[in-house]
Each structure stands twice: as C-alpha cells, then as structure tokens.
Amino acid sequence: MKKILATLVMFAAMFSANVSAMSHAPETGYTETRYPIVLVHGFLGWDTMLGIDYWYQITEALQEGGADVYVVTVPNANTPEVRGEELIPQVEEILALTGAEKVNLIGHSHGGPTTRYVASVRPELVASVTSVSGVNKGTPIADTLMATADDSEAFDAVFGGIVNLAAEALNLISGAGYDDVNAMVAIASMTSERAVIFNNQHPGGIPDSACGEGDYEYNGVRYYSWAGADPTTVAIDPMDLITVAFSQFFPEGYVNDGFVGACDAHLGMVIRDDFVMNHLDEINQFLGLHDLNETDPVAVYRTHANRLKSAGL
Numbered sequence: 230m231k232k233i234l235a236t237l238v239m240f241a242a243m244f245s246a247n248v249s250a251m252s253h254a255p256e257t258g259y260t261e262t263r264y265p266i267v268l269v270h271g272f273l274g275w276d277t278m279l280g281i282d283y284w285y286q287i288t289e290a291l292q293e294g295g296a297d298v299y300v301v302t303v304p305n306a307n308t309p310e311v312r313g314e315e316l317i318p319q320v321e322e323i324l325a326l327t328g329a330e331k332v333n334l335i336g337h338s339h340g341g342p343t344t345r346y347v348a349s350v351r352p353e354l355v356a357s358v359t360s361v362s363g364v365n366k367g368t369p370i371a372d373t374l375m376a377t378a379d380d381s382e383a384f385d386a387v388f389g390g391i392v393n394l395a396a397e398a399l400n401l402i403s404g405a406g407y408d409d410v411n412a413m414v415a416i417a418s419m420t421s422e423r424a425v426i427f428n429n430q431h432p433g434g435i436p437d438s439a440c441g442e443g444d445y446e447y448n449g450v451r452y453y454s455w456a457g458a459d460p461t462t463v464a465i466d467p468m469d470l471i472t473v474a475f476s477q478f479f480p481e482g483y484v485n486d487g488f489v490g491a492c493d494a495h496l497g498m499v500i501r502d503d504f505v506m507n508h509l510d511e512i513n514q515f516l517g518l519h520d521l522n523e524t525d526p527v528a529v530y531r532t533h534a535n536r537l538k539s540a541g542l
Contacts, residue, residue: 265329266537272308275305297333307410309343314346319357320334340360340363341365342427357537359452362489365494378413441495453500456494457504471487472508484502500536511526
C-alpha cells in the first residue's frame with residue numbers, strides 16, 4: 230500500500246509540474262492587483278503541512294504574475310465568527326506591513342463565510358471577497374450529521390470525537406496552534422438553519438433567490454464567487470474517494486462538488502458554478518491532479534486576480 234501511495238505521489242508531482250509549466254507560465258503584471266490577496270482556508274484546512282500547501286501551486290502562480298499574496302491560518306474547526314475574529318488582526322498586520330489600505334480576501338469552503346464575516350464587521354479593511362465553493366447557504370452534509378447527532382448521543386460522542394481528533398491533529402501537525410478548535414460547532418455552523426441566521430446578520434453578496442446572484446457590491450466591498458460541480462474528476466486521484474462518498478448526502482439531482490451545492494455557493498457576481506472540479510480540485514489538490522479537459526484550477530485563480538486588477542482592486 231505504501232509503495233502504491235508513493236507511486237501516486239510521484240506521478241502526481243510529475244504530472245502537476247508538467248501541466249503547470251504548460252498552462253500558467255509567468256506573465257509579469259497579469260495578477261498584479263492594487264491590494265494584497267489574502268487566502269483563507271476552509272474546514273480542517275491549513276497553510277503548509279508535511280510539505281504540502283493547502284493552496285497547491287496557487288500562491289506561487291499569483292506571485293509570479295505580480296500579486297502580493299498572503300496565506301493565513303484560522304482555527305480549522307469553529308464558527309465563521311470565531312474564525313473571522315482570528316482573521317481580523319492578521320489582515321491588520323498585512324495592511325501595516327504593506328501600507329495598503331485594503332485587502333482582497335479569497336476564501337475556500339468554510340473560508341467563504343469567514344471572509345464574509347470580516348467584510349461585514351470591518352468593511353474598511355476589505356476591497357473584495359471571493360468565495361470559492363463557500364458554504365454560503367449551508368450544506369446537506371451538515372444538516373444530516375447534526376440531525377443524526379441530535380437523535381443519537383452515541384453518534385454525537387463517537388463521530389464528534391473522531392472529527393475533533395482529526396481537527397486537533399491537523400492543528401498540531403500544521404503548527405497552527407489554535408486552542409479554539411471544535412469540529413461539531415463548526416459543522417453545526419454549516420447547517421442550512423444556521424446559514425440563514427448568519428446570512429441575515431451578514432447579508433453582503435447573498436442572493437435573494439435560490440440560485441441567483443447577489444449584490445456585486447455591498448457596503449463598499451465587491452463580492453465574487455465560483456464553484457465546481459463534479460464530485461469525481463480523476464480516476465487516479467485518491468481524494469476523489471472522499472468527495473464521492475460525501476456527495477451521497479445530497480438528494481438526487483442536487484448539483485454539488487462533493488461538499489457544497491453549486492447554487493448554495495453563489496455569492497455576488499457568480500463567475501461559474503459548473504467547473505468540472507470537486508471540492509478539493511478547487512484548491513488544486515491532490516497535488517495538482519485535475520480533469521485534463523477542464524480549466525486548470527491555478528489558471529482560474531490567475532484569471533480572477535486579473536479580474537480584480539481590471540476592476541481597480
């Protein structure tokens with residue numbers, strides 16, 4: 230098994246390096262936004278762990294094109310409010326360091342509501358929020374898990390214990406070192422019911438309709454979003470097993486990327502919600518494996534940085 234995994238990792242590294250060289254060669258100034266770009270991870274996320282970046286090859290590609298990019302860490306398992314409060318001083322530090330007036334926040338998954346919280350309570354710090362498959366209207370996965378936990382104390386204890394253990398392990402291994410890690414609280418915040426409450430308090434960019442667009446600009450902050458719509462994309466990608474498994478929580482016909490529904494991810498200007506990507510492809514994982522017939526995830530980030538640049542952001 231170890232030999233098979235090692236072979237997969239080696240193949241993925243060679244594959245991603247070749248694709249990277251072909252599909253997003255450096256172009257000076259193309260991604261040079263006015264304000265720094267700040268990347269915010271999702272649930273159970275990290276910065277760099279065991280030599281693997283959460284935003285695999287994305288940070289470097291943006292920097293090569295001229296962007297000033299910062300990767301931050303927040304508690305990998307807690308509410309958007311708690312995560313957002315940890316993000317605010319990091320944004321302030323980036324502004325002090327760079328002399329910039331604002332930042333462009335890009336959040337993946339649970340990083341979507343996290344960045345939205347910061348933009349809501351401290352809009353003077355934020356030029357734009359971009360939600361990459363953000364859990365903006367909740368997810369059926371959280372609905373089912375929390376309903377099961379409410380009905381069964383045994384499930385709550387066992388499942389909660391396992392997920393908390395995973396969160397603590399990732400927190401330790403990645404060196405994030407946060408004390409306020411609580412996986413069940415994080416999952417509860419991603420239910421449809423809690424999302425409605427959060428969206429009422431922080432409405433920037435949230436669509437009024439089930440699958441529409443929200444305000445492109447709210448309280449001086451621009452809002453953008455995109456998402457994938459295919460739980461499985463590469464047969465040799467071991468991470469596809471995870472997204473395929475979790476996609477079973479969605480009702481038949483509910484378009485999703487394995488973790489978040491395509492329409493549930495809508496925020497502000499919707500760039501696309503039908504990329505042939507799963508929830509992990511959206512951050513160029515695992516090690517850059519993605520559908521060769523689909524847009525390279527790294528190219529999507531570069532194009533968006535250029536979009537922000539063109540908008541004067």
